Amino acid sequence: MAQITKKEVDVVVCGLGWAGSLMSIELALAGLEVRALERGGERDYPEFAYPKPADEYAYNVRNKVFATPKEVAVTVRYNMDQTALPTRKWGAFAPGTGVGGAGMHWTAVLIRPTPTDIKLKTYVDQAYKPGILQEDMRVMDFPFTWDEIEPYYTKFEKICGQSGNTGNLRGQILEGGDPFEGPRSEPYPLPALEDTLNNVMFKEAATKLGYHPFPNPSACVSRAWKNPYGNTIAPCNYCGYCSKYPCLNYSKASPQTAVMDALKRMPNFSYEVHAEVVKVVLHDDQKTAKGVIYYDVDGNEVFQPAKIVVLSSFQLYNVRLMLLSGIGKPYNPITEEGVVGRNYAFLSNGGATLFFKDKNFNSFATAGATGQMFNDISPGNFDGPGLGFLGGAKIHSSQATGTPMAAALPKGTPSWGMGYKEGLEQWYNHSMKISITTTCQSYRDIYLDLDPHYTDHRGLPLLRMTFNWKENELKLQQHLKGIVGNIAKELNPDSMSMSFLPMGADFDLTKYVSTHNVGGAVMGDNPKTSALNKYLQSWDVHNVFVPGGNAFPQNFQANPTDTIGAITLMAAQAIKEHYLKNPGPLVQA
Amino acid sequence: MLLQKPTTRRKFLLGSLLALPLSDLVFKGLTAAQAAEMAAPELADYKPIFFSSDEWQFILAATDRLIPAGGNGKAPGALETNVPIFIDQQLHSPEFGDEIYMQGPFDVHAPATMGYQIPFTPQQMYHTGIKLVNQWTQSSYQKAFHELTLEEKDAVLTKVNKNDGIDFAALGEPNLKASQFFSQLLADTKHGYLADPMYGGNKGMKAWIAIGFPGARASFTEWVKQHNVPYPLGPVSIMGERA
Numbered sequence: 001m002a003q004i005t006k007k008e009v010d011v012v013v014c015g016l017g018w019a020g021s022l023m024s025i026e027l028a029l030a031g032l033e034v035r036a037l038e039r040g041g042e043r044d045y046p047e048f049a050y051p052k053p054a055d056e057y058a059y060n061v062r063n064k065v066f067a068t069p070k071e072v073a074v075t076v077r078y079n080m081d082q083t084a085l086p087t088r089k090w091g092a093f094a095p096g097t098g099v100g101g102a103g104m105h106w107t108a109v110l111i112r113p114t115p116t117d118i119k120l121k122t123y124v125d126q127a128y129k130p131g132i133l134q135e136d137m138r139v140m141d142f143p144f145t146w147d148e149i150e151p152y153y154t155k156f157e158k159i160c161g162q163s164g165n166t167g168n169l170r171g172q173i174l175e176g177g178d179p180f181e182g183p184r185s186e187p188y189p190l191p192a193l194e195d196t197l198n199n200v201m202f203k204e205a206a207t208k209l210g211y212h213p214f215p216n217p218s219a220c221v222s223r224a225w226k227n228p229y230g231n232t233i234a235p236c237n238y239c240g241y242c243s244k245y246p247c248l249n250y251s252k253a254s255p256q257t258a259v260m261d262a263l264k265r266m267p268n269f270s271y272e273v274h275a276e277v278v279k280v281v282l283h284d285d286q287k288t289a290k291g292v293i294y295y296d297v298d299g300n301e302v303f304q305p306a307k308i309v310v311l312s313s314f315q316l317y318n319v320r321l322m323l324l325s326g327i328g329k330p331y332n333p334i335t336e337e338g339v340v341g342r343n344y345a346f347l348s349n350g351g352a353t354l355f356f357k358d359k360n361f362n363s364f365a366t367a368g369a370t371g372q373m374f375n376d377i378s379p380g381n382f383d384g385p386g387l388g389f390l391g392g393a394k395i396h397s398s399q400a401t402g403t404p405m406a407a408a409l410p411k412g413t414p415s416w417g418m419g420y421k422e423g424l425e426q427w428y429n430h431s432m433k434i435s436i437t438t439t440c441q442s443y444r445d446i447y448l449d450l451d452p453h454y455t456d457h458r459g460l461p462l463l464r465m466t467f468n469w470k471e472n473e474l475k476l477q478q479h480l481k482g483i484v485g486n487i488a489k490e491l492n493p494d495s496m497s498m499s500f501l502p503m504g505a506d507f508d509l510t511k512y513v514s515t516h517n518v519g520g521a522v523m524g525d526n527p528k529t530s531a532l533n534k535y536l537q538s539w540d541v542h543n544v545f546v547p548g549g550n551a552f553p554q555n556f557q558a559n560p561t562d563t564i565g566a567i568t569l570m571a572a573q574a575i576k577e578h579y580l581k582n583p584g585p586l587v588q589a
Numbered sequence: 590m591l592l593q594k595p596t597t598r599r600k601f602l603l604g605s606l607l608a609l610p611l612s613d614l615v616f617k618g619l620t621a622a623q624a625a626e627m628a629a630p631e632l633a634d635y636k637p638i639f640f641s642s643d644e645w646q647f648i649l650a651a652t653d654r655l656i657p658a659g660g661n662g663k664a665p666g667a668l669e670t671n672v673p674i675f676i677d678q679q680l681h682s683p684e685f686g687d688e689i690y691m692q693g694p695f696d697v698h699a700p701a702t703m704g705y706q707i708p709f710t711p712q713q714m715y716h717t718g719i720k721l722v723n724q725w726t727q728s729s730y731q732k733a734f735h736e737l738t739l740e741e742k743d744a745v746l747t748k749v750n751k752n753d754g755i756d757f758a759a760l761g762e763p764n765l766k767a768s769q770f771f772s773q774l775l776a777d778t779k780h781g782y783l784a785d786p787m788y789g790g791n792k793g794m795k796a797w798i799a800i801g802f803p804g805a806r807a808s809f810t811e812w813v814k815q816h817n818v819p820y821p822l823g824p825v826s827i828m829g830e831r832a
Binding site: 051053054055056061063070073087088091197200235238239241249360361364365366402403405415418420421422424425428429453455507508509510 | 654655657659666684688694702705780784785797799800801814819
């Protein structure tokens, strides 16, 4: 196929999900010529207008709007001595694709971490006696203060139309919100979503046991919302098709609904789909990038020169692209030298499913983010040091979907035959869940690199993940099992099943957890332990910026999207205010 | 035989109305769901496009045991809801299984927690799995699977499910476990039972009606506040049929 060289642009953005669309609009608003390249296809309104997304089989089972493993598998192994195997089908996580990326089919829980979460290393040093925690743990602080990042959370939440109850307004604790949240400069833009029956039951039980539940902060908007870019998002109609589905009601904040409609109208923005970026091309001195190479829809190899390169694909693929391009030194888990690939982290989930003969949950009448949660069991809010582990969880009851293939059945129900059929008819719509979403620390020997055996369809190495559960995370699971068990008992169901990781459990790639994979190209203060500075700028190649979950040095219990939005907006602001005037490192190492 | 039924008013109607488009059927005084059910093919008359006729006999017999007809409650069985047609049409579609990363080498002895690590597409798994189960029943019962009694079928499926007593390696296929074939078959059977009827199964939305799922209604702004009150409306499908 032909080799094509395009006209130089100010900014090339690789990946058009949340990070890419936010970076695009912010830099385009500053007058720069921005061109975005998206590996997947176009995702436009007619494709997800009612009733098309109301299709559990296509979206939830067949992963209609996800990247396929055939295109972007990664390989996984439990430790450095093993040969990694490819994710031939998605299981524990499932990356998105196309315009909007995973931001089009997310569950839209839009929540901040706590101030302790972003200064976790400082907390550990103050709260834990040496020797309590695992020696191979490598937690770090985020390289900014709460006051520095807070305005960008506020800005992103206005872009999304965050719905919920304010818990801490400039230091004043407010009834009905999360008393553990960091001080907010402004209240939530919109009131909380409606509560479903499981929410009310969970809230009552948790409150009785002394916890502080509050409605899930949500980007499924509770009222019509006009955002700062001038886009209007419609009120959620609780359609029941949310997580893994594009929104059929234009109600879930997504790159499409919240950003792209305005962005597409800007003459200095353009984008190309089915444009697969394979490499960032560096100048000979390796200090700056001159552009990117991608394959277009016809298979042509295209060079797109650019003054600034933004890598904004999914976390795993940002790390892979850095490794394939030689941006930053690859991490070595033996010597602990190198920065690209270090501090990978995932997270765990689990919980209890409660069955009630006489309760009808109408589980199909729901938004993805409908729910109540409490944050009492997050770092700093309970006696983690006394229990000998670091971390915590948000504990929540959500009703994310009520579609029948996802229906839970009581323990002992046969998986096939008459018993299955009768169990399904008897118990569908009669269960609720109490769930945990946990923190996950980073470790010396948990990391990402390029696989030596398996390649993609272009012969390029797949990304390799070395990951397994550590004792710290399993101890946390055991502690949470007790708490969830107590809440469940309080609710007195007819039957109940529990699902928590036992001590010694291996990472199970077959059961979906979430797609909150983080780390691998983390932000920090020290170029010896981080790939990016606080403005998501490569320490090594100063015109490359890498917004995404890759920047998190470990995983917290809050869902990552709010933070991905906030750090991206902070980086965009730094590019506009400082980098354009004086291109070079924004932080001196 | 499993699928032989007396001629019914329903079948008579089907014969005389089948040539009409769905919208015209509604004008004949039928509900949209009744019309849709009639427009759906009759399982007995269906000619499989993926499966051979021997394989088709296996699929009919196996899905009938995985989700049987009758029992307590009103839920129909896999055959009453055209589940085999769903499976046949899915396997025939070029997208089905095309998302799987199939580059070798394959480590078929990897722990189950590492997920799908076999050198088989789902389509290949069906061809191989059906052949080997029939081979096993031939040597144990001197019959193909579909010719066994109900009890024998259940016993065989239990062995296949649990990899207990049927060893695909001993039958000449070391890279596929019986349980892996069973998992694929069971998952596809449940999907055909509960998916939107436009995919060929869940005929007449009867599985949804039985469990109380409203299908593609997808708007519950007022209803979300009604707690512990059964939702009163029947399902709608993506094509607009109502029941």
